[in-house]
Amino acid sequence: xxxxxxxxLMLSAILFVIGVLGVLFRRNVxxxxxxxxxxxxxxxxxxxxxxxxxxxxxxQILVFFVISVAAAEAAVGLAIIIAIFRNQxxxxxxxxxxxKY
Amino acid sequence: MLAEYGPFFIQLGLAIVLxxxxxKGAALLGPSRPNRIKQMPYxxxxxxxGTARTRYSVKFYLVAMxxxxxxxxxxxxxPWAASFERFLDAGVGLEVLGVVTIFVIILAVGLVYDIxxxxxxxx
Amino acid sequence: MDLTQSxxxxxxxxxxxxxxxxxxxxxxxxxxxxxxxxxHVATPWIAALTLAFGLVMEITRIGAAxxxxxxxxxxxxxxxxxxxxxxxGSGLLTVILARPYLESIGHHIGEVYALILFASTGMIVLxxxxxxxxxxxxxxxxxxxxxxxxxxVRTNQGATExxxxxxxxxxxxxxxxxxxxxxMYGATxxxxxxxxxxAVGDHQTMFRSGVGLLLVGFLFKVSAVPFHMWTPDVYxxxxxxxxxxxxxxxxxxxxxxxxxxxxxxxxxxxxxxVVAVIALxxxxxxxxxxxxxxxxxxxxxxxxxxxxxxxxxxxxxxxPEGYSGALFYLLVYTVMNIGAFGVIALLExxxxxxxxxxxxxxxxxxxxxxxxxWSMVFFMFGLAGFPPLGGFIGKVAVFGPAIHSGxxxxxxxxxLTSAVSAYYYLRVLVVFxxxxxxxxxxxxxxxxxxxxxxxxxxxxxxIMLIVLGIVPTxxxxxxSFFDGNMLATLP
Numbered sequence: 001x002x003x004x005x006x007x008x009l010m011l012s013a014i015l016f017v018i019g020v021l022g023v024l025f026r027r028n029v030x031x032x033x034x035x036x037x038x039x040x041x042x043x044x045x046x047x048x049x050x051x052x053x054x055x056x057x058x059x060q061i062l063v064f065f066v067i068s069v070a071a072a073e074a075a076v077g078l079a080i081i082i083a084i085f086r087n088q089x090x091x092x093x094x095x096x097x098x099x100k101y
Numbered sequence: 102m103l104a105e106y107g108p109f110f111i112q113l114g115l116a117i118v119l120x121x122x123x124x125k126g127a128a129l130l131g132p133s134r135p136n137r138i139k140q141m142p143y144x145x146x147x148x149x150x151g152t153a154r155t156r157y158s159v160k161f162y163l164v165a166m167x168x169x170x171x172x173x174x175x176x177x178x179x180p181w182a183a184s185f186e187r188f189l190d191a192g193v194g195l196e197v198l199g200v201v202t203i204f205v206i207i208l209a210v211g212l213v214y215d216i217x218x219x220x221x222x223x224x
Numbered sequence: 225m226d227l228t229q230s231x232x233x234x235x236x237x238x239x240x241x242x243x244x245x246x247x248x249x250x251x252x253x254x255x256x257x258x259x260x261x262x263x264h265v266a267t268p269w270i271a272a273l274t275l276a277f278g279l280v281m282e283i284t285r286i287g288a289a290x291x292x293x294x295x296x297x298x299x300x301x302x303x304x305x306x307x308x309x310x311x312x313g314s315g316l317l318t319v320i321l322a323r324p325y326l327e328s329i330g331h332h333i334g335e336v337y338a339l340i341l342f343a344s345t346g347m348i349v350l351x352x353x354x355x356x357x358x359x360x361x362x363x364x365x366x367x368x369x370x371x372x373x374x375x376x377v378r379t380n381q382g383a384t385e386x387x388x389x390x391x392x393x394x395x396x397x398x399x400x401x402x403x404x405x406x407x408m409y410g411a412t413x414x415x416x417x418x419x420x421x422x423a424v425g426d427h428q429t430m431f432r433s434g435v436g437l438l439l440v441g442f443l444f445k446v447s448a449v450p451f452h453m454w455t456p457d458v459y460x461x462x463x464x465x466x467x468x469x470x471x472x473x474x475x476x477x478x479x480x481x482x483x484x485x486x487x488x489x490x491x492x493x494x495x496x497x498v499v500a501v502i503a504l505x506x507x508x509x510x511x512x513x514x515x516x517x518x519x520x521x522x523x524x525x526x527x528x529x530x531x532x533x534x535x536x537x538x539x540x541x542x543x544p545e546g547y548s549g550a551l552f553y554l555l556v557y558t559v560m561n562i563g564a565f566g567v568i569a570l571l572e573x574x575x576x577x578x579x580x581x582x583x584x585x586x587x588x589x590x591x592x593x594x595x596x597x598w599s600m601v602f603f604m605f606g607l608a609g610f611p612p613l614g615g616f617i618g619k620v621a622v623f624g625p626a627i628h629s630g631x632x633x634x635x636x637x638x639x640l641t642s643a644v645s646a647y648y649y650l651r652v653l654v655v656f657x658x659x660x661x662x663x664x665x666x667x668x669x670x671x672x673x674x675x676x677x678x679x680x681x682x683x684x685x686x687i688m689l690i691v692l693g694i695v696p697t698x699x700x701x702x703x704s705f706f707d708g709n710m711l712a713t714l715p
Binding site for chain 1: 378407
């Protein structure tokens with residue numbers, strides 16, 4: 001059976017949804033953060049598959065930017081998480097609720 | 102079909118044979134004077150007995166974060182390196198080199214900052 | 225592409241985008257300077273001079289014809305120059321306001337100014353982007369710097385919590401934005417905004433889902449309902465002068481980029497309905513929740529949500545007239561909001577006293593600090609949209625085109641919610657002038673002095689607000705960006 005473009009798009013859509021659900025339903029900040037990274041990587045898969053399918057490199061160039069941005073975001077995010085752990089001794093989002101809506 | 106993978110299987114077989122030969126050879130030829138410390142699973146590492154949730158220095162995270170950032174920035178150098186020859190042939194090699202030098206200088210600024218702020222000091 | 229030609233335009237591009245390049249380079253200079261001379265006294269002034277230079281450069285170029293640079297990735301001149309001037313101006317005022325504030329709370333660190341410069345770089349890239357790639361890169365450069373600035377006071381629980389919420393939700397929104405970009409790219413095969421419409425072909429469904437997801441990312445950044453939940457928490461916890469910067473410059477950049485996307489990539493009218501509904505929700509919910517707030521910073525946060533709604537009304541009109549009205553509104557909003565947050569920042573006199581910013585703690589302050597309080601009168605009347613001030617002209621400029629486009633109901637809701645907003649804006653003034661001072665806070669013996677430069681910035685904002693209200697030429701300037709085919713002209 002041939003692996004067509006749609007397979008890649010489906011796979012990345014599924015990964016993206018898993019990431020979204022992880023963000024919405026997990027309580028541990030680190031896991032939420034990992035879910036966000038999963039979303040970004042799902043999009044990377046879409047971009048690479050589309051770029052390959054169309055024979056155009058622009059999509060792959062964007063993937064480079066996404067990878068490096070994700071790394072910068074990881075550094076900043078982990079720093080913020082460390083700061084909040086030092087202040088509140090927890091990484092559970094339901095316990096981080098100083099401000100009320 | 103399968104014949105195309107012939108070299109691969111030969112390589113696999115060689116790897117297995119060699120791995121066993123080295124392991125057995127080391128055991129047979131080397132001196133064996135076991136003591137308590139040498140018998141530990143991680144001879145020079147952390148003691149694996151006890152809770153894994155001990156606190157350790159936040160410096161580990163710091164180094165990991167710095168590593169991620171600098172490691173990933175290298176992705177921009179791969180496409181540059183892969184297409185450098187074509188730019189060279191087109192006669193713009195110096196310009197392309199200049200552009201990537203600017204990029205590396207920006208990274209170096211980050212490294213200088215990191216070193217001066219003590220991000221790489223362990224003690 | 226002919227590789228021999230690949231660097232022929234680089235020199236010209238760097239000259240034409242000199243403010244952008246200079247901002248980034250000076251940010252790096254500050255990073256190096258700070259590494260060797262920690263918190264050097266010159267750092268804020270380097271940043272201020274850089275931003276002032278950029279502001280002057282861009283103002284002189286507002287009248288110039290619009291063009292592109294870096295292989296059509298960025299726009300320069302015309303509307304791009306106007307947006308850049310907004311970003312530079314907002315950054316400049318913020319740097320001047322933030323210096324004494326950060327000193328008083330003991331977090332005067334050099335990196336802040338480097339981060340403001342980097343964030344400005346990102347905003348400029350976002351606000352002038354002509355390609356989905358530059359939109360993404362600008363969006364993230366801006367956001368990551370703002371996450372750090374939010375959590376600047378890292379020993380403060382509220383600040384780190386704000387930063388965490390901003391970061392998690394921001395990264396989440398980035399995921400949607402990026403997926404939208406990927407789908408739009410997949411449907412059209414191009415990243416350039418001006419090539420999209422003609423290249424969609426028979427991939428309409430994919431293109432529409434892409435645009436929808438892209439809009440989610442943008443609407444999050446401009447804090448439109450239903451993606452506004454982060455705004456009050458972030459504004460309450462972040463350092464006050466920097467909140468002024470976040471709420472104005474990042475909104476200018478995101479709205480400018482959104483206008484370019486709507487104008488270049490989606491000229492058809494099918495998105496008007498969606499934007500109109502979002503604008504309606506944003507105006508109503510922002511204003512209604514603001515009524516119930518007792519904390520001034522939270523109140524201003526909901527007010528900024530409401531103002532995002534007004535600007536969206538201009539976008540929903542879908543006409544060049546509406547876009548130019550929205551651009552004008554961004555200028556007025558920047559002036560008013562920087563001023564209002566500046567006053568609130570100055571009233572946190574030593575970073576602990578008055579830092580709660582509950583309305584009670586500020587009662588009777590009008591007689592202790594008449595300059596600040598009277599400036600606040602102008603900002604509050606401006607935000608509420610009373611006639612002689614810029615806020616009124618701004619509202620006319622966004623509601624008028626909506627009526628012309630047949631969205632009369634939206635304009636009516638806009639006017640009604642503006643009337644509602646007068647209640648909570650004027651309540652601030654009532655508390656400032658007509659209430660007895662709170663004995664718990666003991667405003668009687670306030671002795672803090674207002675730094676001269678900060679007072680000058682506040683007064684400048686007041687003057688700008690009045691000028692914008694009585695000199696109508698500024699509206700002509702933003703309208704000229706859409707004259708004829710100016711924006712659509714490409715090499």
